[in-house]
Amino acid sequence: MIKSLRLIDFRCFATLSMELRDRGGIFIGDNAQGKTSILEAICVLLRLQSPRAKSMRPLVRFEATGAGVAGECWEQELTIRYGRGGVQLGIDGEEVSTQNQYLAQSGLIVWMGNEDIELVRGSGGIRRHYLDFLCSQLDLGYRRALSRYRRALKARNVLLKDPVSREAELDAYTEILIEHGDYLHEVRQRIVAMLEPRASEAQSNISGRDEILSLQYVAGSEGGMREALAVSRESERRQRQTLVGPHRDDVKIFIHGMPASEFASEGQQRTIALALKLAQGEAIEADAGKVPIYLLDDIFGELDPSRRNALMAHLPVGAQKFITTTSVDWLDGGWGEWPLYRVCDGKVSKWERDNSVE
Numbered sequence: 243m244i245k246s247l248r249l250i251d252f253r254c255f256a257t258l259s260m261e262l263r264d265r266g267g268i269f270i271g272d273n274a275q276g277k278t279s280i281l282e283a284i285c286v287l288l289r290l291q292s293p294r295a296k297s298m299r300p301l302v303r304f305e306a307t308g309a310g311v312a313g314e315c316w317e318q319e320l321t322i323r324y325g326r327g328g329v330q331l332g333i334d335g336e337e338v339s340t341q342n343q344y345l346a347q348s349g350l351i352v353w354m355g356n357e358d359i360e361l362v363r364g365s366g367g368i369r370r371h372y373l374d375f376l377c378s379q380l381d382l383g384y385r386r387a388l389s390r391y392r393r394a395l396k397a398r399n400v401l402l403k404d405p406v407s408r409e410a411e412l413d414a415y416t417e418i419l420i421e422h423g424d425y426l427h428e429v430r431q432r433i434v435a436m437l438e439p440r441a442s443e444a445q446s447n448i449s450g451r452d453e454i455l456s457l458q459y460v461a462g463s464e465g466g467m468r469e470a471l472a473v474s475r476e477s478e479r480r481q482r483q484t485l486v487g488p489h490r491d492d493v494k495i496f497i498h499g500m501p502a503s504e505f506a507s508e509g510q511q512r513t514i515a516l517a518l519k520l521a522q523g524e525a526i527e528a529d530a531g532k533v534p535i536y537l538l539d540d541i542f543g544e545l546d547p548s549r550r551n552a553l554m555a556h557l558p559v560g561a562q563k564f565i566t567t568t569s570v571d572w573l574d575g576g577w578g579e580w581p582l583y584r585v586c587d588g589k590v591s592k593w594e595r596d597n598s599v600e
C-alpha cells in the first residue's frame with residue numbers, strides 16, 4: 243500500500259503532498275489538469291518507469307531543472323530525485339546504488355490505460371512490452387537479462403551490417419544473446435502459462451458471456467537460441483540483422499479460437515485488454531504473494547455500463563486502487579465509500595459530493 247505521495251516539479255505539479263487511503267481513490271477533473279500525472283508518479287515511484295515516457299526528462303516540470311517523487315510505501319520511505327546529476331534513489335533515507343536493489347523492495351503495480359486496446363490489435367512489440375513489465379516485477383534477474391540482451395543485439399546488428407566480416411566479435415555477441423535470450427524465453431513462457439487461465443476467466447467474468455479467450459506464446463527462437471541462431475546464420479548475413487530471439491517473440495490472442503485482432507469487436511478487444519491486466523494482477527499475487535496496486539487511467543468512458551460494473555466488481559477487494567476520470571456519473575452513486583479528489587490546474591483538493599452532477 244502507498245500511504246503518502248509527495249511531488250516536486252513533477253509534470254504540471256510544482257509541489258504536491260497528500261496522504262492516501264488504503265482503499266485508494268478516484269481523481270476527478272477536466273482534461274489536462276494533472277490526473278494521469280498523479281498515477282504516473284505512483285508508477286515511477288514503485289517501478290522507476292513511466293507508462294508514457296521513455297526517460298525521466300519529460301517528467302520534469304517545464305520551468306524546472308529537476309524533479310522529485312517520494313512516498314511511504316509498504317512502510318518504507320521511497321525517494322527518487324532526478325536532476326543534472328542523474329537519478330538518485332533512496333529507501334528510508336539511505337541511498338540505494340542500483341535500480342534492481344530499489345525495485346526488489348519498492349512495490350508491484352498493474353497499470354490499466356485506454357491505450358491497452360493496442361495489446362490486442364497492435365504490433366508484437368506492444369505485447370512484449372506488457373510481458374516485460376510483468377516479468378520484471380516477478381523475476382529479479384529479468385531486467386538485467388533484458389538490458390544485456392538488448393545491448394548485445396544492437397552491437398551484433400551493427401556488426402552484421404559491416405561489410406568487413408568480424409567473426410570473432412560476432413561470436414562473442416552470439417554467446418551473450420544465447421545466455422540472456424534463453425533466460426528471457428524461459429521466464430516469458432512461464433508467465434504466459436500463468437496468465438492464460440486467469441485471463442480466460444476474467445474475460446468470461448467481465449463480458450458476462452461464455453467468451454473463450456486463449457493465449458499462445460510464440461517464441462522468436464524455436465528450439466532454443468543456439469540452434470535457432472545456427473539455422474538462421476545464412477539468412478541473417480543476407481538480411482544483415484539478427485532474425486531470431488526474444489525480440490521476435492509474440493503472444494497470440496484468440497477469441498473462440500479465432501485471432502482476436504481480426505475477429506473481436508472493439509468492445510471485446512477492450513474487454514480482452516482488461517482481462518489481460520486483471521490476469522496480470524492475479525499472476526503477481528500468486529507468484530510474488532503480494533497484492534499489487536491498481537492504477538486505472540481514464541478507462542471507463544469507453545466501456546458500456548455492464549462491462550464497467552463488471553470490471554469494478556472484479557477488481558480485487560483488498561487491493562488499493564487509484565482511478566482517474568473526467569466525471570463520476572458512471573459510478574451511478576456507487577462512490578459512497580471511495581475517497582474522491584478534484585484535480586484542477588496541478589492542484590488536488592477534496593471533491594465535494596454536491597459537485598458530482600456537474
Ligand SMILES: Nc1ncnc2c1ncn2[C@@H]1O[C@H](COP(=O)(O)OP(=O)(O)OP(=O)(O)O)[C@@H](O)[C@H]1O
Nearest residue numbers: 253254273274275276277278279300301302303304
Ligand atoms: N513536464 C511537464 N511540465 C509541465 N506540464 C506538463 C509536463 N508534461 C505535461 N504537462 C502538462 O500537464 C498537464 C496535465 O497532464 P495530465 O496528462 O496529467 O492531464 P489529465 O488530467 O490526465 O488529462 P486527460 O484527462 O486529458 O488525460 C497537461 O496540460 C500537460 O500538457
